[in-house]
Amino acid sequence: MARVDAEGLRIADGEVKVMKDPHKIILLPVITEKSTMLKEINREVCFEVDPRANKSEIKKAAEQLFKVKVESVRVMNKRGKTRRMGRTAGKKKDWKKAYIKLKEGEKMIEYFEAV
Numbered sequence: 001m002a003r004v005d006a007e008g009l010r011i012a013d014g015e016v017k018v019m020k021d022p023h024k025i026i027l028l029p030v031i032t033e034k035s036t037m038l039k040e041i042n043r044e045v046c047f048e049v050d051p052r053a054n055k056s057e058i059k060k061a062a063e064q065l066f067k068v069k070v071e072s073v074r075v076m077n078k079r080g081k082t083r084r085m086g087r088t089a090g091k092k093k094d095w096k097k098a099y100i101k102l103k104e105g106e107k108m109i110e111y112f113e114a115v
Contacts, residue, residue, distance in 0.1 A: 022061035025053045029111045030097060044101045045109050051077070051096045058098050069103040 027048045029035075035046035049058055055073045062070050076099075080092035102108070 020053075020057065020061075022064045025050050025057055025061040026065060026098075038099070039108065042101065043104075043106075043108065044099050045111075047098050047100065049075070049096050049098045051094065053096070055098075058100070062100050066109045068106045068109065071101045071103045073101070074099040 027050065030046040030048055032046075035044075038044040038046065047062075053061075055075060058075070059070045059073050062068065062073075076097045078095050078097055080094045082089060082091050084090075
């Protein structure tokens, strides 16, 4: 028998099934020198994800969106930087970054192609 918990996750037979939209979990790719190097060497891609998402939700969302098999997921919580504009100080938002490692033999996720 399936049940739905407070966060909107459907739990059936001990397995968590994502009811959230995968497009709301994986927000955008992080394109830096480090992420490009990891993509070529380690078969890892880096994305900004929803701060409330956990590893299993990120894994299922990536598999649904990109039709690939995911080996592992690492996440980092990034603290927003304090910025000043003259006298007034502000703060950028806190965000979460996920490194998604693909299994051997899977096609690489192509989110940006430069000519």
